[in-house]
Amino acid sequence: MPKKTKKQKLLAELRRHSAIPPAPVAPPNELKQTTQPVTFRLQEVSTPMKRAQMISDSEELTIIKKDLMKTIVLAMVAITIELGVHSLLRGT
Numbered sequence: 001m002p003k004k005t006k007k008q009k010l011l012a013e014l015r016r017h018s019a020i021p022p023a024p025v026a027p028p029n030e031l032k033q034t035t036q037p038v039t040f041r042l043q044e045v046s047t048p049m050k051r052a053q054m055i056s057d058s059e060e061l062t063i064i065k066k067d068l069m070k071t072i073v074l075a076m077v078a079i080t081i082e083l084g085v086h087s088l089l090r091g092t
Contacts, residue, residue: 004012
């Protein structure tokens with residue numbers, strides 16, 4: 001790509017400055033408020049309790065324990081597989 005001459009650079013600079021006229025800025029006291037305040041009303045809706053809300057504390061703890069045990073078992077299986085693949089690739 002050929003380099004620009006000094007004349008081309010000056011012409012480009014003139015075009016840049018003449019193409020973008022400065023935007024007029026209105027003082028804050030002349031601005032009109034065109035938006036209206038918006039109000040919201042929430043309707044109360046009675047919904048039946050979901051199953052998740054009806055679970056008691058002891059059931060919740062049991063579910064958490066089962067979930068943790070599954071996570072631990074899966075993590076141990078993943079680590080065992082990683083160690084097996086590592087030992088196979090190293091040849092030991």
